[in-house]
Amino acid sequence: MKFKFYEYEKCSTCKKARNWMDSRGINYERIPIREQTPTKKELLELLEGHQGKVKKLFNTSSKDYRDPKIKDSLPGLSQDDMIDLLTARGNLIKRPILIGKNIALQGFNPEEWGKLDLMESEICGECPKVVVGK
Numbered sequence: 381m382k383f384k385f386y387e388y389e390k391c392s393t394c395k396k397a398r399n400w401m402d403s404r405g406i407n408y409e410r411i412p413i414r415e416q417t418p419t420k421k422e423l424l425e426l427l428e429g430h431q432g433k434v435k436k437l438f439n440t441s442s443k444d445y446r447d448p449k450i451k452d453s454l455p456g457l458s459q460d461d462m463i464d465l466l467t468a469r470g471n472l473i474k475r476p477i478l479i480g481k482n483i484a485l486q487g488f489n490p491e492e493w494g495k496l497d498l499m500e501s502e503i504c505g506e507c508p509k510v511v512v513g514k
Contacts, residue, residue, distance in 0.1 A: 383408040386418055386470075386477040394476040397488035401478075408478070417470040418477055423463050425484040426477065434462050437486070439474045 385401070385408040387394035401408055418426075423437060430436035435454070438445055445451060450472070454462065466473050478485040478493075485493060 383478050383480040383483070384411055384418075384422075385409060386411045386413040386416075386473070386475060386479070388413055388471070388475055391475055393488050396490075397476045397478070397493075400488070400490055400493065413470040413473055413475055413477070415470070417467045417473065418479065420463055420467055422477070422479050422484065423466055423473075425479070426486045427459075427463075429484060429486065432459075434459050437462075437466060437474060438472055442471050444469060444471045 383401075383406065385398070387398070387410060389412065398410075426437060427434060438454075450465075457465070474487055476486075476488055483496065485496075
């Protein structure tokens with residue numbers, strides 16, 4: 381089973397995560413986050429790792445996020461509306477994201493990712509669910 385790796389090709393953190401996975405032989409499919417956003421289900425799994433703090437899903441340093449029309453509207457949006465906004469505009473989503481069987485990771489932290497046996501997760505049918513957000 382391949383992991384889904386949502387990334388922006390020019391993102392330096394995404395490049396670090398790719399290099400880290402490549403050096404460990406982890407099998408993944410590269411998905412351009414701007415063209416193909418994570419599903420609502422995947423975003424809700426990530427939200428679980430952030431203890432329901434939906435703002436943690438946002439790439440707060442992006443130009444899109446700093447647009448007053450977006451940033452100023454967020455406090456008035458419901459969680460569902462924010463998830464819809466993220467699925468519509470991939471550049472608003474913090475990256476990279478790694479999704480696999482019972483794995484949902486957002487933001488690259490080599491120490492956190494290194495604690496997981498991603499190779500085992502590729503083949504594990506009954507592994508416990510791991511959701512990590514930075």
